[in-house]
Amino acid sequence: MCIWVDADSCPAIVRNYIxxxxxxxxxxxxxxxxxxxxxxxxxxxAFQLCNAGKDEADNFIFARATKGDIVVTKxxxxxxxxxxxxxxxxxxxxxxxxxxxxxxxxxxxxxxxxMANLGLKQGYSKNTYGKKEFALFRxxxxxxxxxxx
Numbered sequence: 196m197c198i199w200v201d202a203d204s205c206p207a208i209v210r211n212y213i214x215x216x217x218x219x220x221x222x223x224x225x226x227x228x229x230x231x232x233x234x235x236x237x238x239x240x241a242f243q244l245c246n247a248g249k250d251e252a253d254n255f256i257f258a259r260a261t262k263g264d265i266v267v268t269k270x271x272x273x274x275x276x277x278x279x280x281x282x283x284x285x286x287x288x289x290x291x292x293x294x295x296x297x298x299x300x301x302x303x304x305x306x307x308x309x310m311a312n313l314g315l316k317q318g319y320s321k322n323t324y325g326k327k328e329f330a331l332f333r334x335x336x337x338x339x340x341x342x343x344x
Contacts, residue, residue, distance in 0.1 A: 196223075196264055197222065198216070198217055198225070198265045198340075199224075199225055199256045199266040200226045201252055201253060201266070201268035202226040202228040202252070203252060206324050207233070208324075209329065210232070210234050212333060212336070213336070214234060216337075217240055218237065220340070220344065224240050224241070225240075225243060226240070226243070227242075227243040227255050227256050229245050229246070229251055231244065253270060253273040253276075262281045262282060264283065265283045265336075265339055265343065266282055266284045267336075268284060268286065271297075271300050272304070274286070275300075277292070278293060283343065285332075285339060287324070287332050289328070289330075289333075289334060291335050
């Protein structure tokens with residue numbers, strides 16, 4: 196089992212928690228990004244600097260993640276690919292993406308993008324990340340990890 200992290204936009208508190216859990220359970224956690232991300236490397240924690248192109252970190256993870264692994268990403272379209280490959284995938288806000296719910300999240304993403312492109316969605320941002328969001332992530336991650344161990 197491996198924990199894969201699409202680390203480009205992953206909050207530091209989530210990265211550190213994943214690294215802590217990897218060490219605690221003697222699991223491999225691999226963080227992939229297009230830029231250097233601060234993370235303490237150890238026998239259980241690794242970092243892969245990917246090429247700068249679009250979706251390079253996603254493609255790196257997708258080519259290696261297998262059923263029984265966990266992937267953490269904010270990218271809904273990447274999550275959709277992983278769900279279809281039967282890989283456990285969640286975001287940093289405690290949402291576990293499944294075959295039952297991924298279409299809803301893809302539709303919401305597409306609608307938000309269309310509205311933004313039309314200039315209809317302004318001044319709204321879900322970029323705050325605090326104790327509530329982390330608590331939801333931690334609960335989802337711990338449940339998913341326990342179910343796969």
